[in-house]
Amino acid sequence: MGRDTSIYMFDKEKATANLYEHLQHKTYHTRTFKDYIKNKQEEINSSYNISIDKILETVRNDINMITPDELFEIILFFYEDVSPQFYNVPWKEREQYIERLYNRLGITLLYEIPSSTICYSYMFQYANYTHYFPLDEIKSEDGGTNILSEDFLRFNDYVILVMQRILERKLDGYNYELAEEEEKIIEGIKTENQNNSLLFEIIEDELNFLIELSATDNNGPYSETIYRAYDFLIRSIEMKSRIDVQKNPRIVIIDSY
Template identity: 55%
Template sequence: MGKDTSIYMFDNEKAAVNLYEDLRHRMYHTQTFRGYINDRRKALNNDKISFDRILETIKNDINSITPDDMLEITLFFRSQIEPLFYHDSWEARNEYFETLYQYLRIFWLYEFPNAAAYYGYMHQYENYTEFFPISMLKNYQSGIRICSEDFLLFNDYVIWVTKEILDR
């Protein structure tokens, strides 16, 4: 089983309002986010999953959310939204998610199609940081978060390296 690896960008101020209020109060298809988190804690026997901590992070600074907490949010939305679009096309589902995420001020930038693509990208990240130290690096067991300026410079580097490889 593969692991989804995605890159997100957040609008901190608007997510502190829109996403926070939705996750705190809104009933989605079959449950609230609080109910989902309580079910996940029981199912996984994992007390580290915390509804209050996730909401507090969103309210104060969504850019400091851990990859594990972001995964809980995305899994919640998938569990609540995908059943509504069971008979619809993949494009229709993606369009709805994009609209929802725009409202919540979560911008899904990219998802790696497979583990090889992810590992290649991360290998280039390691090469890049060896020569160009990245400020505000925050490393987690399940992901990495860097400031947007450094991320853009890193992606410029990856595009340049890819062009060099293709040219040769």
């Protein structure tokens, strides 16, 4: 099994009104969410510590406080019980349906990282950033974290600056032209952090580290960080524009192995 990493934000009011009811009562395909959790408990026995009552209470009160493990079970349930309805339907149509469903239920998928190696690349950057700038996290036993949106956005700014330096140095051999608005966002981050000398030292150290390691890391996570720098940059800028810290106070990163 590879590594899967995805990033979510929430709409508390929609989750309280809609997701709570769906998880309590609605049958998808052949079972309810309660049936799904019961099946998992019977399958895994004592090592399975997910509580349906705790999930429902959290969703009803404030989904922003959900743990990555709990959110993972909700997402996996929808994947297993919605996808069978779309066996003969184009993939894009299925994805659009799930996106609309999540929107009604108060769940927003910000970024689903596309492969195991690229997940390692992205989460290595998270580990590097949090090593120097520790965050107050609600961590999961099986991987992932729940953090304040402000903290995630600071990490996200770090990712933007690292990837911008990779592109600036043309480490993958390509010359990328960013849109004017993207350039403004990057310059705004630099201005906002102009007195944070440690941040820029870490970024330069990371750049040199990636250059050194990628030389012997063909198709590994360090090389993929360079090859995927443009995608990481664009997706991080997109997330920065979508997250409203007032409406979306917390971010959950599911990171499963």
